Amino acid sequence: MAENILEMHNITKEFPGVKxxxxxxxxxxxxxxxxLVGENGAGKSTLMxxxxxxxxxxxxxxxxxLDGKVQQFNTINDSERAGIAxxxxxxxxxxxxxxxxxxxxxxxxxxxxxxxxxxxIIKSKEMLKKVNLKVKPETLxxxxxxxxxxxxxxxxxLSKDVQLLILDEPTAALNEDDSAxxxxxxxxxxxxxxxxxxxxxxxxxxxxxxxxxxxxxxxQTICTLDASKGEVNERTxxxxxxxxxxxxxFPKRPENHFGETILELKDWSAYDxxxxxxVVKKADINxxxxxxxxxxxxxxxxxxxxxxxxxxNPRSYKLKGTLLLNNEEKNFRHTSDAIKEGIAYVTEDRxxxxxxxxxxxxxxxxxxxxxxxxxxxxxxxxxxxxxAESYKNSIHIKSSSIDQLVGKLSxxxxxxxxxxxxxxxxPDILILDEPTRGxxxxxxxxxxxxxxELISRGMSIIMISSELGEILGMSDxxxxxxxxxxxxxxxxxxxxxxxxxxxxxx
Amino acid sequence: xxxxxEAKMLIKENxxxxxxxxxxxxxxxxxxxxxxxxxxxxxxxxxxxxxAGYIAVLAVGMTLVIVIRHIDLSVGxxxxxxxxxxxxxxxxxxxxxxxVIPIILLLGILIGFFxxxxxxxxxxxxxxxxxxxxxxxxxxxxxxxxxxxxIIVQNxxxxxxxxxxxxxxxxxxxxxxxxxxxxxxxxLFFSYGEIKTRSDKKKYNFDVVSTGIFLLKxxxxxxxxxYITIILAGYNGFSWTVIIVLLVTMIYHFITSKTVLGRQIYxxxxxxxxxxxxxxxxxxxxxxxxxxxxxxxxxxxxxxTSRLQSxxxxxxxxxxxxxxxxxxxxxxxxxxxxxxxxxxIIGAIVMASLTNGxxxxxxxxxxxxxIRGGVLAGAVIFDVMTRxxxx
Numbered sequence: 051m052a053e054n055i056l057e058m059h060n061i062t063k064e065f066p067g068v069k070x071x072x073x074x075x076x077x078x079x080x081x082x083x084x085x086l087v088g089e090n091g092a093g094k095s096t097l098m099x100x101x102x103x104x105x106x107x108x109x110x111x112x113x114x115x116l117d118g119k120v121q122q123f124n125t126i127n128d129s130e131r132a133g134i135a136x137x138x139x140x141x142x143x144x145x146x147x148x149x150x151x152x153x154x155x156x157x158x159x160x161x162x163x164x165x166x167x168x169x170x171i172i173k174s175k176e177m178l179k180k181v182n183l184k185v186k187p188e189t190l191x192x193x194x195x196x197x198x199x200x201x202x203x204x205x206x207x208l209s210k211d212v213q214l215l216i217l218d219e220p221t222a223a224l225n226e227d228d229s230a231x232x233x234x235x236x237x238x239x240x241x242x243x244x245x246x247x248x249x250x251x252x253x254x255x256x257x258x259x260x261x262x263x264x265x266x267x268x269x270q271t272i273c274t275l276d277a278s279k280g281e282v283n284e285r286t287x288x289x290x291x292x293x294x295x296x297x298x299x300f301p302k303r304p305e306n307h308f309g310e311t312i313l314e315l316k317d318w319s320a321y322d323x324x325x326x327x328x329v330v331k332k333a334d335i336n337x338x339x340x341x342x343x344x345x346x347x348x349x350x351x352x353x354x355x356x357x358x359x360x361x362x363n364p365r366s367y368k369l370k371g372t373l374l375l376n377n378e379e380k381n382f383r384h385t386s387d388a389i390k391e392g393i394a395y396v397t398e399d400r401x402x403x404x405x406x407x408x409x410x411x412x413x414x415x416x417x418x419x420x421x422x423x424x425x426x427x428x429x430x431x432x433x434x435x436x437x438a439e440s441y442k443n444s445i446h447i448k449s450s451s452i453d454q455l456v457g458k459l460s461x462x463x464x465x466x467x468x469x470x471x472x473x474x475x476x477p478d479i480l481i482l483d484e485p486t487r488g489x490x491x492x493x494x495x496x497x498x499x500x501x502x503e504l505i506s507r508g509m510s511i512i513m514i515s516s517e518l519g520e521i522l523g524m525s526d527x528x529x530x531x532x533x534x535x536x537x538x539x540x541x542x543x544x545x546x547x548x549x550x551x552x553x554x555x556x
Numbered sequence: 557x558x559x560x561x562e563a564k565m566l567i568k569e570n571x572x573x574x575x576x577x578x579x580x581x582x583x584x585x586x587x588x589x590x591x592x593x594x595x596x597x598x599x600x601x602x603x604x605x606x607x608a609g610y611i612a613v614l615a616v617g618m619t620l621v622i623v624i625r626h627i628d629l630s631v632g633x634x635x636x637x638x639x640x641x642x643x644x645x646x647x648x649x650x651x652x653x654x655x656v657i658p659i660i661l662l663l664g665i666l667i668g669f670f671x672x673x674x675x676x677x678x679x680x681x682x683x684x685x686x687x688x689x690x691x692x693x694x695x696x697x698x699x700x701x702x703x704x705x706x707i708i709v710q711n712x713x714x715x716x717x718x719x720x721x722x723x724x725x726x727x728x729x730x731x732x733x734x735x736x737x738x739x740x741x742x743x744l745f746f747s748y749g750e751i752k753t754r755s756d757k758k759k760y761n762f763d764v765v766s767t768g769i770f771l772l773k774x775x776x777x778x779x780x781x782x783y784i785t786i787i788l789a790g791y792n793g794f795s796w797t798v799i800i801v802l803l804v805t806m807i808y809h810f811i812t813s814k815t816v817l818g819r820q821i822y823x824x825x826x827x828x829x830x831x832x833x834x835x836x837x838x839x840x841x842x843x844x845x846x847x848x849x850x851x852x853x854x855x856x857x858x859x860x861t862s863r864l865q866s867x868x869x870x871x872x873x874x875x876x877x878x879x880x881x882x883x884x885x886x887x888x889x890x891x892x893x894x895x896x897x898x899x900x901i902i903g904a905i906v907m908a909s910l911t912n913g914x915x916x917x918x919x920x921x922x923x924x925x926x927i928r929g930g931v932l933a934g935a936v937i938f939d940v941m942t943r944x945x946x947x
Contacts, residue, residue: 362835364829385832385833385834386836389834397830403830404830406822406893408893409822413823417830417834418835420819420820424815427815427816428816429814431756
């Protein structure tokens, strides 16, 4: 039996209020390809950050044993010196620098303290050969496609004599050819004795490439499957990924009577000019009055992009297809058009692009509908106070007063402010993007209750969520997305965690 | 004792708002002591306020520009250039003042929209776009004054803007009557506003300060307004410059605190992406703020030209930096979304007080620059520290 290159024993990592990793054990044999799988938030990335020294020694409990020696990494540099390289989904390359400078950045080829550029170019040619990439070392990174950029990252890792290569969702942004190419390369590296840990959502890849698979769920190691024992197949992996007891309780909902179709997308595509690829591909969805549809999928599956593309397109995607609102074709040119037509979008990232943290609760709640509290452009501050007070009471925003700065509220209360802001714009369609992320159970229940109240009043809701329990518990119908496509539509009563995960990992 | 504790709490909690008032208060007292009462004399205060006027209006506009996370370096030479244009229109084309002033303000707005176009529409960083503007308008100023050099303005009405005082109607005990009246009305309005806000807040069951503190605050602020009024009434009364600055402040204070546009400006500054996602037209707001900035630059140019009674080839030099300094001293935050126009006025007065006080004391110009630099740095350090503590 081969020896283990890496053993992580009883790793526990806590963030304020959350246990991200709970007694995780993770072992990797020398020279194998080991896949790490799990739902969003299962703890995969946190575990890799512990390993690479992003979270320094002392901020977590447990031991990292590399080549039989206990390691105490304080920075990423420490882990690199020990032969670990990690390549994140967002590549860490400098687009305006040539390939050779990127490969040797932070690790410059020097003679007597001065960079030897000629030597750098010669060496980088070797590295490029190792990753099977035929480009000139002088090419600028921005002139390469994402697939080739990924290979440059690997070349960079190889130049540092990497023993253990960690890839975080390497194929998420790649097309099929580039993905296949990358997987081939990883196999070739394995033959050269390099161990590889790969985080991925695409289970087909997992099955074809991995020697072992470790499944994480809710910060715990569930199991490690061994391909040589025939344990690695999609069905088994999904079973372990989702085998969670549905412990969340959902408020009872009165029998629903759906009305007419209110929103319909036909053959809807969105092309992101900055990324240079389609983020939404030929989506067809419809939403009826009084209905909640769930938009399930893993990270990067295009759910948020789909929501933004129909909400006035603030990221200026190139759009194709038709958007019908009450059977009328619409073409929104600004978010304000979408708001006027009764669409509201509660963002996923409350602090980043949802709220005005330096302003008080009142100003936040009225921000999307200033017309509603003003006449001829002049604000009626008494009216504003009445509005804010009414939401504070009806949605139970816990704060000392409506004058409190939103930046000082807890996550759950911030989310309630965010939702109040959009309710005050009195929408017909409410898009909720991860409405309960990072908030406690009590606040979750309150938000579910609000959602039920809204649909009973005839509002329609699109809920984007990574929590399968929430998707199954709250939706009437579920669309599952992966790689920008709608992979399937299921009725909530007929769906279960496995069937959704199967569609999401295609 | 309870009152003192409450006052202490109040100051501690609102140190950002009160900080610069306290600073100004100390600066004035210290200078007054050091100059044996010369600093607070009627004549000196009147002169000092007049000399701060053309920077104060710039600082008001600059505060909003910084609130939306931009900067405008072109305002100095826009003021210089448009000041020269106004002199030319008055003296060479012999147009009436009442036509010239609207034309100049309109030109200012157009220039500002062009800056807004570069920044919002083309996405050029404000620093670079307005730096280019600074060079362009410096050249333009030299061009229009090339033939004549300094243009002397001989128009009593125009020159009164920077040098004249409001009519007194009558003198009581050698005091300026209209000034006293305006001061008195201001105190009444101010008190009425405070009392109304307080009763509104009570109606909604908000926390209000205790009656004692409330009265103390009212009396204190009334005394300050009253004192300044009496000081000015003892000389020539309110100057037109002071009136203009007060009007600009009132209008901008109203816009920023009571209108939809004002709310949108702070929303864009606080979080541009969230503003966009809330249906706010970020580009439009940028256009408005840049337009207003250059309009105020035009006003500043008129005030400066009038004050000198002439347009010079170097007018407007470094105005932009004085305005930026005043805005920062006045509490605008470089992180965006925070800053009041009233703060900008106080900031401008603080900077003018420093210059004026040090001149009276005979401090050398080299030390003056260093001290003003120190005060500016101190104001920003104060801002950063209080913001950290707030979190």
